[in-house]
Amino acid sequence: MTSLTQEIKQLHRQILDLSECERYRLQPRLAGLLGQMREAGEQVPSEMRRLNETLLDEAIEAQFENMPV
Template identity: 45%
Template sequence: MTNTTPEMDRLSAQISQADSQTRYRYEPQVRRVIERLNAEGEAVPAATKRLHEELLREAIEAQFDNMPV
């Protein structure tokens, strides 16, 4: 059993303090925590799943913001 709660607490704090235009950059770190939990057969908290989905949407949006029109 990995102690991921402190890691997610730290990430959540960093994400909440991050600029709204750059917080999507934390998505890979949150994804790794989720992957680790899944690999260890542990349940992924709903709040962690929601945060990951939110960061994914922001990352996709950021890709389109940088596209020339």
């Protein structure tokens, strides 16, 4: 297991421990690690890709929740 894989697994646990309204804040870090994995030629787990997409959606929604109407 590479250090990137270990770091992603640790981040995954951190994300799961946070509440839904907070976890999207870790999306940039997850996206960066996934990018590093791709650059290193490693296989990016589909579960992590889906989690990244989910967190990105949550981050976009959070931006609109604070907009005045």
